[in-house]
Amino acid sequence: MQSFQDNILKLKHYWSERGCIIQEPYDVEVGAGTMCPETFLRVLGTQPYRVAYVQPSRRPADGRYGDNPNRLYKHSQLQVILKPSPSDVIEQYLGSLEAIGIDLRQHDIKFEEDNWEAPTLGAWGVGWQVMLDGLEISQFTYFQQCGGIDLDLVPAELTYGLERLTAFLQVRDSVYDIEWAKGFSYRDVRYRDELQYSVYNFEMADIPTLWKLFELHEGEATRLLGLYDPKSAEKKRFPLLPTYDHVLKCSNLFNTLDSRGAISVTERVGVIQRVRKLAVGVAQAWLDQQQAASAAQGAQ
């Protein structure tokens, strides 16, 4: 039987062979692989890029104390960015499924319309959810806009739900029963996280503290963005990446507050706007910084 980590290794190998940089997960908590700088910032501008990484993705509201067989507070996404998207991108994607042992002549694959939108990132794209024998295993998106900016090159983003995919291949009804590595189940490795984070997110997280943290990170990101000067000769030194980390912190705190029931529906829109404003600000500054960098390179 192919373990969870076998699948990850095979997929990484597959995309490595197709010219992708294999990155490690980003070390700031995110809700989805899209939010990592390797996607959010790299898709901007005219530089081609190909990258694949597994990103643990935290969705506080989806936590179920480790009780629900299909829902996780933190699941693992394999995120692949192909910028620009090659013309045989779907073939390449299907090839990756075959690489982990799915015979597509014996299984039913369908591409069902599913357009993606992330309001906190000012990002959207069109694409599909990919269904394998009735199970959604991937999200396939052609990015059109990111940080409110129309993209020069259209990247394809492939996101695999690794737990689901493995449960499917190992014929397990619960993700906790999948084999992570020989002799270790997913439960052995991850159950404690699920239980403890559910307790924290739903019961113990201190709402005033979370709000305070949110405001601190928001304040720092706002302060930094205010200092970015597009006319400065030294702007390539400007710490936009650290600025973006603070935006990510805000996003995760927002999600935690939300799962805690601390954000009313009316407030929600406002808080999303605040995070979006920062994300858009970073994206615009980043693009400006990169254009200057590539212009300088061209001049040399």
Add this chain to the structure above:
Amino acid sequence: MTLPFLFEIGTEEIPDWMIPCALESLHLLFEKTGVPHETVKLDATPRRLVLRAEGLPERQPDTQERVTGPAKSAPAQAVAGFARKQGVRPEDLSVESTPKGEYYYFVKKVRGRETQEILAEALPGIILKIYFPKSMYWTGKGGPQFIRPIRWLVTLLGENVVPFELAGVRSGCLSSGHRRLGSPEIAVTIADYEQRLRDHFVILSAEERRTRIRAQFDGVRVKADPALLETLVYLTEYPTTITGEFDSQFLELPEEVLVTVMRHHQKYFSVEDASGKLAPRFVAVMNINADPQGYVRRGNERVLRARFNDARFFWETDQKKKLADRKPDLSHVTFQAKLGSYLEKTERMMTLAKELGGDAHAVRAAELSKCDLTTELVKEFTELQGVVGGLYARVQGEPDAVWQAVYDHYKPESMEDAIPRSHAGRIAALADKLDTLTGCFRVGLIPTGSRDPFALRRAAQGVVKIIAEGKLEVSLEKYLADTALREFLADRVRYYFKDICGFKYDEVNACMAAGWSSLVDLEARLARVQNLRASPDFEPLAASFKRIKNILEQAKFGVPSGSAGAIDTSLLEPGPEQDLYDEYRSIAGQPIENVISRLRPKVDLFFDKILVNAKDERVRQNRLTLLGTLLKEFSTIADFSEIVTSS
């Protein structure tokens, strides 16, 4: 000789629901090129839009063009120059006489353009103009836009390729088969195209895919679902059904929940047993030719099991808190920022339900109707709002009238949908929709053009349909105070009686002009006017009423508020005027149907013989009063001057 034409746009998977529309658009755009042809046939799968035409000419017919040259008196050099330009010798030119003198001319033969050339020029534009509700870039910002990336183009005119390039794709004669069962590149000719696709597991005709799916239902009692069938027809290139099973324990869950999971989330057909009850089976449609190992069936069964387990978990969790106990929680659920929470909406709905003549059941239904918004089941399956509330109300012991009313209160969801089944349900549904309408209009959330985020059109349509079909004695008067809402509702009333019920537009206008706060009364009057219209006296009388109205308007004469008593009988002139008055006296108060044939000749004669604008001002006023009284008497059913007469 004529040529056949094959045009295939090969793409990545197009959303199923957009395909029929796109084909229509493609057809129209092709017709616009003006290239003559005998037949056109359109087909599509998720990965291709195909137009095939027959009987195209090789080229347009030749035409002649007359080119006028220099005058006959011009120097020989100029004449030679003209001839050279036309590619002939000077002696081949002809001379014609014109009023301005004699001139050289030449009849030039213009060869008709090749169809291939016309198409090569037109096709890229056609592709990019095909209508899609949402399109994308794929080659980069500023590049071509289409619904999904274009990956190949087949353009054959007879045996030749119509050459062009779009988005880096060159047109040719290579199509593509099924993604996994066929070959990615297949050379085709017009003659073998459909067969070649079939060999590579693509069934080109939607009709054939539809028939194929239906044929495979054989032996299974599948619940008819035409919309789902259409979805699957355009989601597959080679549809094959499989029948799966689920644990019959799940049948304890409400059928509505099971069917929703199967239909909306998994795109499965439900199956019923011989008695029409839901059976623990489903039919899924694959996009491959067979499932010999049962992988696909088992995979789908597992997915469904997980989904049903979730639903069962939600169903059981939700039961821990009664629907009625959830009402206070609605204060945390926003209905609309300016209109407050669902708790506030609930309170308003309860008041409205009473005002609208609802009984205790209707009021109770209004109270419970929104409580399911806080349940896990509705959070997961939002399309089941209302239904879930009704189901919980039932198991929690609410009377039939109450739970059914909660269950139905979002109905009708479309013009085709039925109205709630009971009186309480109709009142609760009305209260919900009228509250939304009056609230949104009050705070300025008025739909504009295509933007209608609160689905107010549907709400208004629902109001009209419920009152009319439910024959509810409800007065809309109170809601018509707001001019914008009045206009908005009037539109829906007109639409309903004209387009749905089939009354003529002028009948609707005429009857609405006499008031429409009671739609039941309006419909009854419409039926009367429709019947009256069959009478030969109707149109002439309607024309006379229009004339009366015009006369009164020109005289700035308000319709008299008093009765016939305002008429001074001593001023009536014997003959037609007196006759008309007498006639009026004898028929006043009777339905117009009974008197129309008697009234009409008197009116005609009056207009024939009597001058309304008499010299004596008192006589004039008296005549206007007579006409005004007459108009008023018969305008309670309709304003007949709105009737469009053929004469």
